[in-house]
Amino acid sequence: MDESSFEFWFDFASTYSYLSVYRIDELAQNHNIRIKWKPFLLGPIFNTQGWDTSPFNIYKAKGEYMWRDIMRLSEKYGIPFTHPSQFPRNGLLAARVSVAFEDESWVAEFIKSVFIANFSEDKDISNEEVLSSILNALGLDAAQIITQAKTQENKDKLREETQLAADKSIFGAPTFVIGGEIFWGNDRLEDAIEWYSKL
Amino acid sequence: MDESSFEFWFDFASTYSYLSVYRIDELAQNHNIRIKWKPFLLGPIFNTQGWDTSPFNIYKAKGEYMWRDIMRLSEKYGIPFTHPSQFPRNGLLAARVSVAFEDESWVAEFIKSVFIANFSEDKDISNEEVLSSILNALGLDAAQIITQAKTQENKDKLREETQLAADKSIFGAPTFVIGGEIFWGNDRLEDAIEWYSKL
Numbered sequence: 349m350d351e352s353s354f355e356f357w358f359d360f361a362s363t364y365s366y367l368s369v370y371r372i373d374e375l376a377q378n379h380n381i382r383i384k385w386k387p388f389l390l391g392p393i394f395n396t397q398g399w400d401t402s403p404f405n406i407y408k409a410k411g412e413y414m415w416r417d418i419m420r421l422s423e424k425y426g427i428p429f430t431h432p433s434q435f436p437r438n439g440l441l442a443a444r445v446s447v448a449f450e451d452e453s454w455v456a457e458f459i460k461s462v463f464i465a466n467f468s469e470d471k472d473i474s475n476e477e478v479l480s481s482i483l484n485a486l487g488l489d490a491a492q493i494i495t496q497a498k499t500q501e502n503k504d505k506l507r508e509e510t511q512l513a514a515d516k517s518i519f520g521a522p523t524f525v526i527g528g529e530i531f532w533g534n535d536r537l538e539d540a541i542e543w544y545s546k547l
Numbered sequence: 548m549d550e551s552s553f554e555f556w557f558d559f560a561s562t563y564s565y566l567s568v569y570r571i572d573e574l575a576q577n578h579n580i581r582i583k584w585k586p587f588l589l590g591p592i593f594n595t596q597g598w599d600t601s602p603f604n605i606y607k608a609k610g611e612y613m614w615r616d617i618m619r620l621s622e623k624y625g626i627p628f629t630h631p632s633q634f635p636r637n638g639l640l641a642a643r644v645s646v647a648f649e650d651e652s653w654v655a656e657f658i659k660s661v662f663i664a665n666f667s668e669d670k671d672i673s674n675e676e677v678l679s680s681i682l683n684a685l686g687l688d689a690a691q692i693i694t695q696a697k698t699q700e701n702k703d704k705l706r707e708e709t710q711l712a713a714d715k716s717i718f719g720a721p722t723f724v725i726g727g728e729i730f731w732g733n734d735r736l737e738d739a740i741e742w743y744s745k746l
Contacts (some may be wrong), residue, residue, distance in 0.1 A: 412716065528613075
């Protein structure tokens with residue numbers, strides 16, 4: 349195995365990212381892979397494609413199919429899922445928290461909790477109080493973390509991460525990146541794990 | 548098992564349809580499923596979404612990814628694949644032949660041969676001679692078949708089938724339809740087979 353890392357690029361609003369967030373830990377443990385959690389914003393990338401919202405909202409048949417597909421897949425995987433009353437939800441602050449504290453051991457738990465809040469508990473993850481209560485439940489100082497997430501330096505950091513995603517030719521989420529190889533979609537998680545294991 | 552049929556909706560220009568064309572027979576045989584081959588044209592459906600060609604040509608990053616993905620998947624499945632020098636190729640005549648003779652026992656072989664010509668042999672499947680030689684190789688009267696495929700009645704039939712696809716909320720190919728349930732993409736072939744088997 350060479351020194352390539354296994355990067356998991358995701359957007360907090362992305363339904364298929366939720367499925368991978370739920371599934372990736374067990375797969376990674378089984379293959380001794382350390383995941384690099386890489387939050388980014390799909391919005392600016394969609395904008396360059398001429399979209400001002402999720403393509404699932406723009407293309408109706410595809411959007412209706414997606415919800416049915418997610419329902420079937422969550423049953424298949426045994427993942428709790430509730431159709432959120434708002435879609436897509438704004439994951440900006442959650443992404444800022446995640447990049448600001450990407451090296452902290454609690455960040456993976458925070459990310460999972462935010463996805464569960466959005467897609468299982470139908471909570472508004474753009475609401476600062478929702479994120480605060482998640483951080484507090486992890487035994488953290490929510491006020492201090494959110495203040496740090498909102499600094500100009502950290503805002504710029506998330507912007508750079510999103511630009512880095514675009515530079516890697518990422519066009520959707522989830523995307524798994526291993527060196528120069530990219531795998532798009534929850535459907536490709538197993539293939540990406542296998543690819544990495546063979547390096 | 549109830550009386551729902553297992554419909555395989557495909558477009559001759561579709562790369563992911565090619566993977567399913569190659570894989571479906573073995574899966575269907577293992578589960579005693581009779582496949583209803585349903586050719587249609589993605590073009591008119593894409594037009595209603597504001598696209599004048601394949602979205603893989605319109606959205607560059609997604610298109611480049613698709614070719615890499617197809618290459619990896621064809622290796623994984625052991626499917627011969629050559630990046631066609633033209634994409635998408637016009638499958639209109641091939642689709643007309645397929646709908647005109649949908650009840651003939653040879654039509655599945657014809658369909659497979661056309662996909663192989665396009666995606667393994669890099670032949671221009673819009674060329675009548677390419678289709679003629681495929682039909683002749685199957686021991687058929689190519690001239691007579693093509694004449695019948697080009698009648699106004701049959702042109703209308705393909706148009707109706709494409710409208711039927713749109714009515715079923717089909718927005719891409721391949722799509723597997725079982726009653727009111729639709730499964731989009733080569734990635735969903737196994738799920739569709741399992742769904743049908745549990746009816």
